[in-house]
Amino acid sequence: MESNDSETLIDRLVAGEASDFEVARLSEMVGRDPTLAEELREELQFSEWIRHAVRDDASAQDQSLFDSLEFRDLSVEERVSLARDGDLSSAAADELARNLLDAPDLAANLRSELFEDEMIAQIVSSAKSENAFVDSLVTRMWAETNEDHFVEDFSKKLEEIEREQPDNVVAFPGRSWKTKVAAVASLAAAVAIGAFFITSGLESSLSSGAVAKIRKSTVDAIWAPDSQPNREGKFVKGTYRLESGAVSIELADGKSLAVQGPAVFEVDDSGDAVLLEGIALATSDRTDLTTGQPIGIGLSAKNVRFSKGAITVGLDARSSDSTEAIVFSGETGICMSESTICRDVYEFEAIKADHSHSKFVDVPYNPRAFSKAWELVSGIEKNLGDIVIELPGITSSSKQSDSGEIRVFVERERFKPESTMEVDVIRPGYFASSSDSKTEGRALASNGEEMRSYLLQLWKNEDQPEDEEIEASMTFDHPVVGVIFSSERLWESDRMVGASTQHLAENSNRGLDSIGDQILLSEDGRTLNLKLKSNATDIDQVRVLVALK
């Protein structure tokens, strides 16, 4: 039976019979009564002498009370700090729990701090590393299930789940979709704010010696410790080594560079860059006011440089014997730095500089190697669902997929519509689909502003005999000003965006239909949510126009 009397509690403690509750209770009492505390100290000290006389160590229980007594002198913040360090006895932890009951904010804060501690431990301790965790888990799975195929089975099941339920998929009506759309909208807003902050911050940072700044990076981007941007993601003139992942970097004068690791590159204060190793893709959104030609980025690699501006170009310098140059948008000239040999290269063309023979060799246009870098500059956050962002100049994908997917083609990176375009009416926050009768339309006037055009197309899984339904969501880094999802208006707008429709049967039905297809534009006009259902005869396409300014 547990006691509340102080003398009995002390006796029971000295005899080593006190329960946790009694220890905690006694701690509380001595905290209120200094005389009792003194009495207890003397009792414990005496019993400690006896204990040491008969054996070397003190009981954990007494130690726990000593800790508890010392603990009383600490502030709540100091107690939390002890808890974080793990230097906390069970009795002290109980005491802290009582403090936290009255301070839920402190409790929540402690949780975040413990979470962070675990993260730090995972990084600095080899025993807590990812490999150690996985190895131990695999062994334990095998041991606990006695099934050799456990891991294999688990992998397959998880893969099925991933396929059926991609991260953050926006649920359509019939599910709890409202909260999820709100989350998507806020994500889009965060992207927009981030982009603005970085772009506006770049100009001011140039004066402090920075010549470039990171705009976006993949989660697996790792820099070499001795050649990386500073904590704010800024670069001074110099050489940098990206070990893995991809980053997009904002340079001066509206130029940007996307680098794909492993890569080594240099940036300078004129907004130009030199690729020493790896893959880089450069874009420029500025135009020479007198000639109307794009002002390209001065991107060069070993013995190779672009001589004229193009909108988007790429260099592949993974080999020491040759460098491959590719033009994604616009046209340019390319020269051997150490000679006068130059060649013009046009959109969707590629050329290889053979360093040992100092000559250019034509090579097929195959931009696949640039896919990671391209995803960062395509203007799309491929955040939700089965989406494949196609490289420029690719009209059909060779990628095979086990399930259906939505493929996104950048039709024209930059153009000014010659006349008004008719787009379908889509009210932000409300679902739309094309009905049998003509869908309501509106005229989209560009007012001289530049736009970019994307074509989204549902790609069916040919092996799937039944109709397949795909849900996806994508956030654009520029505001969506027009969406075309009716077949008629898609045909009408093809010429304006320079789309090739040779592969489509004339006047075939290619828009969204009212049976199973739905489209939703978020309130902030940047995120598009799609639910498309394939059928045997029709093609599902959507054209998206974004304003570049």
Place this chain on the structure above:
Amino acid sequence: MDKSDQELFVRQVREHHASLRGFVRSLGVNPLWVDDIAQEAFIVAYNRLDEFDKDRDFGAWLRGIARNLVINERRKDARRKRIISDNLTDVLLSTSSTPEYEAEELGDRGLAKVNALRECIRELPEKSLSLIKAKYENNSSALDIAETFGMKPPAVRKALERLRASLRKCMEKRMELFGA
């Protein structure tokens, strides 16, 4: 098991383990037992995979399982408990609400957080890094660290506190700037 299965498994565990372990620790689990509970959650998930509601987030589901495992710890005999204190875990559990909320709060973007933090730790001056390693790699107590570094234990705690605050700031900045 062939190599591709193994790679796939590693990739999937990689996506969820960091945030799951952080979540487990945040509920007052003894640091020495964090990985044990996280692994148990993976094993329970496997056994109940057929019950998984595919409309839910898989990481949040895992955290829900781990949460229940931690709740069960309170009923165990003191010698077998993997938590520091029942009462402390009770309070921490009461602030953790539902697994769905956790997805937004602590567990979300676990991999990105670890990568950002890794970069921040790499940038630490040598002495700070030694201090962090003593604490998190060697699991030394403030008293032991104080002896090694010729400091007093409260000064060690203060220094660690400052270091962690600066790491948190760096991580948040990286997450924000790098669009991770």
